[in-house]
Amino acid sequence: MAENNIISIKNLNKYFVQDESELQVLNNINLDIRQGEFISIVGASGCGKSTLLRIIGGLENYSDGQVLNKGNPIKGPSKNIGMAFQESRLFPWLTIFENVAFGISEGKKLSKEEKSELVHKYLKLVGLEEFVNAYPNQLSGGMQQRVSIARALIENPDVLLLDEPFGALDAMTRVNMQNEISRIWQHERKTMILVTHDIDEAIYLGDKILVFSNRPGQILEVIDVNLPRPRRRNSGYFERLRKYIYGKFFTEEEIKEEYNI
Amino acid sequence: MIKKKIRSFVRSKSWLGIILPVGLILIWQLASNLELINASLLPSPARIWRSLVKQAESGKLAVNILVSLRRVLVGYALGASLGIVIGIITGLSKTATKIVSVLFELIRPIPIIAWVPVLILWTGIGETSKIIVIMIGTFWTVYLNTSDGIRNVDRKYVEVSKIFLKSKKIEITKVMFPAALPGIFTGLRVGVGSAWISVIGAELIAASAGLGFMISYYREMAQPSTMFAGVLVVGVIGFLINVILRRVEKRVLKWNTVK
Ligand SMILES: Nc1ncnc2c1ncn2[C@@H]1O[C@H](COP(=O)(O)OP(=O)(O)OP(=O)(O)O)[C@@H](O)[C@H]1O
Numbered sequence: 001m002a003e004n005n006i007i008s009i010k011n012l013n014k015y016f017v018q019d020e021s022e023l024q025v026l027n028n029i030n031l032d033i034r035q036g037e038f039i040s041i042v043g044a045s046g047c048g049k050s051t052l053l054r055i056i057g058g059l060e061n062y063s064d065g066q067v068l069n070k071g072n073p074i075k076g077p078s079k080n081i082g083m084a085f086q087e088s089r090l091f092p093w094l095t096i097f098e099n100v101a102f103g104i105s106e107g108k109k110l111s112k113e114e115k116s117e118l119v120h121k122y123l124k125l126v127g128l129e130e131f132v133n134a135y136p137n138q139l140s141g142g143m144q145q146r147v148s149i150a151r152a153l154i155e156n157p158d159v160l161l162l163d164e165p166f167g168a169l170d171a172m173t174r175v176n177m178q179n180e181i182s183r184i185w186q187h188e189r190k191t192m193i194l195v196t197h198d199i200d201e202a203i204y205l206g207d208k209i210l211v212f213s214n215r216p217g218q219i220l221e222v223i224d225v226n227l228p229r230p231r232r233r234n235s236g237y238f239e240r241l242r243k244y245i246y247g248k249f250f251t252e253e254e255i256k257e258e259y260n261i
Numbered sequence: 262m263i264k265k266k267i268r269s270f271v272r273s274k275s276w277l278g279i280i281l282p283v284g285l286i287l288i289w290q291l292a293s294n295l296e297l298i299n300a301s302l303l304p305s306p307a308r309i310w311r312s313l314v315k316q317a318e319s320g321k322l323a324v325n326i327l328v329s330l331r332r333v334l335v336g337y338a339l340g341a342s343l344g345i346v347i348g349i350i351t352g353l354s355k356t357a358t359k360i361v362s363v364l365f366e367l368i369r370p371i372p373i374i375a376w377v378p379v380l381i382l383w384t385g386i387g388e389t390s391k392i393i394v395i396m397i398g399t400f401w402t403v404y405l406n407t408s409d410g411i412r413n414v415d416r417k418y419v420e421v422s423k424i425f426l427k428s429k430k431i432e433i434t435k436v437m438f439p440a441a442l443p444g445i446f447t448g449l450r451v452g453v454g455s456a457w458i459s460v461i462g463a464e465l466i467a468a469s470a471g472l473g474f475m476i477s478y479y480r481e482m483a484q485p486s487t488m489f490a491g492v493l494v495v496g497v498i499g500f501l502i503n504v505i506l507r508r509v510e511k512r513v514l515k516w517n518t519v520k
Pocket residue numbers: 016017018025043044045046047048049050051052215
């Protein structure tokens with residue numbers, strides 16, 4: 001029933017050429033993602049998470065295997081798949097309004113009013129309506145990330161790729177942003193794929209968590225998160241899951257140390 | 262409003278820059294009064310000022326300024342446009358860079374002034390030769406800065422354009438060009454300096470009007486104070502052009518100021 005999967009990856013391998021030698025980054029990835037699912041990806045630095053996301057986004061080609069969007073091979077960026085990068089990547093020379101409007105497809109002929117309405121709708125979604133006329137450097141890092149998410153959502157893609165979008169934020173802002181993403185996901189019913197280093201974040205948001213091995217990245221385990229939403233970060237199940245995933249990366253002692261801090 | 266401006270001027274310490282020129286003029290005047298300086302080699306500031314006022318009153322000064330400014334304006338506009346267009350093309354295409362590389366590297370080291378006799382030979386002593394000299398003077402700085410600016414645009418921005426499926430036209434005009442604009446502006450600002458140097462240089466060698474002509478004419482007429490008045494005006498106008506361009510740059514690149 002591969003056709004029911006919005007993203008379907010089969011036997012994907014990816015090599016980069018570095019210093020004239022081949023570096024395998026992804027190793028035999030097999031993955032099916034259903035419409036509306038929230039997928040979290042965790043894994044050590046350099047294991048190929050961003051590369052996988054960039055392949056799904058059509059920004060990177062792949063060495064062998066299949067990557068399908070609704071059954072069609074992904075050959076380049078597409079309107080169905082939006083992306084928010086690790087750094088917000090807003091254009092500093094455009095206002096917030098213009099940055100979000102940049103996400104509107106070029107072929108779409110909108111009147112000024114329609115365009116303005118659309119941009120306002122998505123800025124409202126991320127809670128930044130008052131900042132339409134500001135420039136990115138007048139916003140905080142977290143606000144910039146929200147703008148970048150609004151820009152990625154404005155063409156209403158089926159899939160939203162999030163590459164460590166909150167990596168650079170402090171713990172407080174991060175939690176707020178997670179709540180925001182959770183709200184947007186429930187509101188818009190998009191398929192979301194989130195790469196993160198933060199195991200709590202992965203559990204809090206994901207229907208499924210993919211645990212990656214070190215490079216060459218391989219899916220070690222797919223964990224189903226059977227927690228009702230909205231989730232509580234201090235429930236017993238949450239704790240056990242957190243400990244379990246930590247165990248995938250660290251030995252027992254390291255975990256104890258982590259908890260003692 | 263004016264009070265506020267004065268206060269911010271005082272606080273910004275910009276006034277510190279005025280001390281040296283004013284002090285120098287005072288010492289110069291004093292030395293002239295004491296006849297420590299040979300007035301036929303370097304007239305006193307007061308003497309130069311009187312000649313300047315005389316030139317201004319006769320209307321000759323305005324004519325010379327306007328003639329020079331007009332040449333600069335035309336030559337600069339042409340040279341800068343050409344620099345931006347060719348800079349964008351070579352910035353985007355490695356092939357284009359390779360095609361022009363040898364030719365450009367051969368021509369570029371030729372000093373602007375060396376072009377003047379050549380161009381007079383080709384186009385005569387009229388306006389064309391001067392405008393082309395200014396064009397060449399402007400072209401190089403604008404071209405090099407534009408080309409570098411476009412080439413060094415952060416790939417991350419270009420990727421954003423790709424992920425939103427933008428056409429090449431939007432990618433260049435809305436992403437790469439603005440991203441390169443700070444560099445391009447540096448080229449434009451330095452370029453206007455070379456344009457001004459070029460016009461005076463060209464006029465010194467062969468012209469019947471303009472500030473460069475004024476300087477060389479009054480040297481021949483053995484009127485050093487008027488000659489120095491010309492030098493002074495050249496300096497002041499060059500200074501003002503730079504100030505104006507900085508203002509424009511600040512306004513256009515408002516987004517580029519770090520928070
Ligand atoms: N364009 C490229 N050319 C060559 N090697 C690359 C390229 N992009 C990534 N790599 C290599 O691929 C590996 C995986 O990179 P990737 O960015 O996917 O890691 P990641 O899992 O996202 O890491 P992090 O968590 O630190 O962001 C790294 O070893 C990196 O050096």
